[in-house]
Amino acid sequence: MTHATLHYIADPLCGWCYGAAPLVRAARDVAGLDVAFHGGGMMAGPNAQPVTPQLRNYVMPHDHRIAALTGQPFGDAYFDGLLRDDTAVFDSAPPTAAALAAEALAGRGLDMFAALQVAHYVDGKRVADRDVQIDVAVDLGLDREAFAKALDAQAADVLMRHFRESRAWLARVGGSGFPTFALEIGGHIERLEPGRYLGQPDAWRDALRERLLSAQTSSSTQGDAGTLPQCGPDGCAL
Template identity: 30%
Template structure:
């Protein structure tokens, strides 16, 4: 039995959901977490104009109120010629997964989120992603060089694996990020689609676990 989180590090509601999911996983150590990246704007090619920035800032304000997390608006507004393509950051998550298949993927996911939302770094740039992700892996105790991370990040196999994640999320009918599912013996059950409070998640998860225990009795 495991939890499956479908999200995108450059989705603002996923950023707001980070602390909630972290607390949930810390109180449920018996339930491993798997992350499937959704690619909310994967492959985008349009330059984000002022109207697009203002639109996102409206979302950020709502996320900030709901989650209490802060955003670096000044750094975001100052960026010129920015293409909001989330494929590279999703690919960084998939790359890290290959280096650390048995580790909880959430800390690295959250580190990438903070790099974009708090540090105002360009997380569409390969150099930035390599530095942040390889550093996060090193902090977790893995000896992964920046060059090794870059080589795998730029490989066809990881590009294909990232696209496979996008396709898998679509095949499950996921239309909103973040989404959280529980998988039990190959069967999926949706716990949340969209930002959801910890209390609601715990109530839903307790119901699933209770039904599982009843069926096994």
């Protein structure tokens, strides 16, 4: 069978990535398709941002639009709590490290990433805080001590290398923002257009299945999957 991977380049503090979360869940239901997470580091390092009125006024209209387009819930604890907490800092590095720790520990990186998105956008929690990350991991069924150890093993230099590799993937597939999805089948890679599928995870799942079936049929009849056509530019910008 032709090997297929959906590369998912995203950031835990990207509202459009949260809007696309149902598409990630749907993709994971597709038999024969692996989903690989690449953390983009949108607000990591010098790009970490304190919560200010300016930040709130910038992100809120986008979040309302994301909710309207996708049906993804945003909680009052986020809008009226976290976004009004001027002591909070939005930093992508710690939650990304938590997702990588869950992956290293139990192959649960995507589950952790999704759970942290909910903790941020629905529950209004500070997902950069270690205690919050550990509690989320425990809620996923991971052992508290084992996860804490795996989290502490995520060295800063390793995390920064992960961000650089993710940005290299972004450049490789011609992506311009987060989330970017790229489908790799038999060594051939195409960037996908998720925008028209936002709020339609079943249609996205069916489209991915058709892609895999088409590639498998082509491989069995021609011996090579060929280069799949480009679908168009990304609709989800930074």
